[in-house]
Amino acid sequence: xxxxxxxxxxxxxxxxxxxxxxxxxxxxxxxxxxxxxxxxxxxxxxxxxxxxxxxxxxxxxxxxxxxxxxxxxxxxxxxxxxxxxxxxxxxxxxxxxxxxxxxxxxxxxxxxxxxxxxxxxxxxxxxxxxxxxxxxxxxxxxxxxxxxxxxxxxxxxxxxxxxxxxxxxxxxxxxxxxxxxxxxxxxxxxxxxxxxxxxxxxxxxxxxxxxxxxxxxxxxxxxxxxxxxxxxxxxxxxxxxxxxxxxx
Numbered sequence: 100x101x102x103x104x105x106x107x108x109x110x111x112x113x114x115x116x117x118x119x120x121x122x123x124x125x126x127x128x129x130x131x132x133x134x135x136x137x138x139x140x141x142x143x144x145x146x147x148x149x150x151x152x153x154x155x156x157x158x159x160x161x162x163x164x165x166x167x168x169x170x171x172x173x174x175x176x177x178x179x180x181x182x183x184x185x186x187x188x189x190x191x192x193x194x195x196x197x198x199x200x201x202x203x204x205x206x207x208x209x210x211x212x213x214x215x216x217x218x219x220x221x222x223x224x225x226x227x228x229x230x231x232x233x234x235x236x237x238x239x240x241x242x243x244x245x246x247x248x249x250x251x252x253x254x255x256x257x258x259x260x261x262x263x264x265x266x267x268x269x270x271x272x273x274x275x276x277x278x279x280x281x282x283x284x285x286x287x288x289x290x291x292x293x294x295x296x297x298x299x300x301x302x303x304x305x306x307x308x309x310x311x312x313x314x315x316x317x318x319x320x321x322x323x324x325x326x327x328x329x330x331x332x333x334x335x336x337x338x339x340x341x342x343x344x345x346x347x
Contacts, residue, residue: 111264113224114168116257121173132217133210144203146181163230172255178207182247195346218256228253246343268297
């Protein structure tokens with residue numbers, strides 16, 4: 100197995116960092132890795148906002164469910180779907196179709212993952228922050244986001260403090276990988292029960308001191324039932340329309 104595969108196979112989210120800053124060479128290398136990511140038809144509909152001002156970083160943290168590692172990490176970047184730049188080039192094009200939102204979202208996800216992989220290749224760690232969308236209107240105001248720009252995910256990057264967390268178990272290949280057609284048969288309850296048991300064991304062994312975590316021992320099915328409800332953002336459609344997206 101080559102080093103790239105080893106790196107990808109051993110990814111874990113890091114939520115505790117030392118105060119050691121990144122060098123400018125490291126930051127530039129991570130950005131270049133992100134910026135060279137595949138882009139749909141080279142539309143390059145993504146912008147990254149690097150938060151360096153301490154007061155602004157604190158405000159972003161407060162709007163993102165007060166997750167302390169947003170302040171502690173050496174770097175905090177916010178990945179945005181951005182058709183504002185494209186709109187200035189081609190203002191006659193109607194960008195209200197949902198396809199543009201899908202393009203920008205997919206490209207932003209690819210760039211964010213490349214940035215994290217690049218950071219991990221240097222011995223750094225990171226964690227994605229989906230909670231930047233929790234108060235998305237307020238966040239957009241303090242970041243001065245124009246029409247056709249929406250923040251999708253934050254990324255903490257820094258030197259891990261202590262040992263990296265254990266690998267979090269993932270669904271087995273048989274439940275994720277489909278061949279030729281989507282397999283619509285009823286969910287295999289035996290496989291699901293086995294995965295639930297695996298996740299129960301993982302959470303039982305998870306350190307209580309892990310930052311911003313509560314030791315809630317539960318299987319994956321219970322996690323899904325809880326988290327789907329908590330993930331609902333009733334204001335999101337109005338926000339997307341305000342930003343010029345998904346009207347058609």
